[in-house]
Amino acid sequence: MKRFRTQLRTELQLVSRNGEQLLLTLGIPVLLLVFFSLVDVLPTGTDDPIDFLAPGVLALAVMSTAMVSLGIGTGFERSYHVLKRLGATPLGRGRLIAAKIASVAVVEVVQFAILIPVAYALGWSPSATNWPAATGAVLLGTMAFAGIGLTFAGRLRGEINLAALNGLYLVLLLLGGMVIPFTKLPGALRALAHGLPSGALADLLREALGGNGTQPATSWVVLAVWATITPLLAAALFRWD
């Protein structure tokens, strides 16, 4: 347990000192939430944009932390031989992975602790709140996005991994129903968007925190499939050095 705590402390220390990661995990979600709820330019289809944006931005926060932040950080650690060096200590791969997962969970808790009060302050008033369902969706989303991030991190060089994950982040953000409703996407793209983990997570959070999901039953299946396949893919493809 001491080694796990030591590694977790280091992981959190590094996240807290990394300006780019803080911008990605906290700065951008808060900025999007505040800006687009005050400036009504998005075709959200709701009376108050915050009702559409709040669940979508929570999904974005999960994607930022579990996929981009974890993936980029781990990719650079592999490139800098940090993982190899840790492999020569008694830490072990199991504790290293557990510490990374715990670090993602801690950051997500901090994100939610900031984003939810900000959303309420901006006038968010969900008609129904099913927190257990929201928690389940966040857990599945975290697994799916972490699997994607670690699959990239385990195969690509640091800089290529950085570019690829940032590019994917943008695509999943735009097509994931997080800030742009599925109904505003062209037909073919709409079908694709519902099949993406970002789309499924945003839809489930919207259903759990407001009852405004478009196809929650399908989204549970989609997210569960992503949450199963991507960690297995990461485990199969990951190179430690």
Added chain:
Amino acid sequence: MAAVEVSELTVRYGDLQAVRDVSFTAAAGEITAVLGPNGAGKTSTIEVCEGFRRATAGSVRVLGLDPATQQRLLSERMGVMLQEGGVYPSARVLDTVRHYCALYSKGADAAALVEQVGLTARAHATWRRLSGGEQQRVSLALAMAARPEVAFLDEPTSGVDVNGRDTIRGIVRGMADSGCAVVLATHELDEAERLADRVIIFDQGVVIADGTLTELRRGHDEIRFRSSPDLDTIALATAIGMVASRVGHDEYVIDAPPHPRLMAQLTAWLAEEGHPLTDLRAGAQRLEDVFRRLTADNDAERDRQ
């Protein structure tokens, strides 16, 4: 019992045989230098000893443990210094050393280690802001975090300035003096010559020499000097009765023990012919020359086969 025992080790990558039937030992309290050109097989061998790589054939025991199956146990007692760093770029020196010390059951005191490697003044600097030499010292501190009984150090003085090298050499010698078996992989023959108690030379996947510096140099005395670039080596050989070879622009070698009569003949001939004597060294061959001779012999042997 030796701290490191490598017996008939073979490492293969597909069709490429990187290491072939290699055997050697490294003892506690000694510095064993593993030398060899790039691709000689030394890194593969050491990675098997560290538990990073599996042997294709043969056996390796480190502190009596099999690194392939008992790496977790071994890692508690082993120090590793990678050539490539292995540190988070945004991590601070003291935090990094503290992190590693806490990963071991009997980890060293982090602040004392930072002081030992001479980085107390840089304790709060991040890795990316350190010079190459300072980064090497952090890596060395990490290798000492376990209070190791065996340490594998890869190029510990690479990129380090002269004063920094002295510090690192002192620390490495201190590790060996306290009973640790230090295995030092290096390209720098001068480093091995200054530090090693024992030298193992790899070439093309095999060990071509294994012994103390004295043993490797035995029977290979020479006289090495610098003079005019246009020295008539045939005339010199006639005058002194020994073959003199040009080995550089103005550098010459006579393969013979430095007998006073021979030295007198050489300096007298140079004086008579009006040639300068800008440098003169006599005695045992440098490790660099031993290395060149042995690798050349190995090449010739392979050509014959």
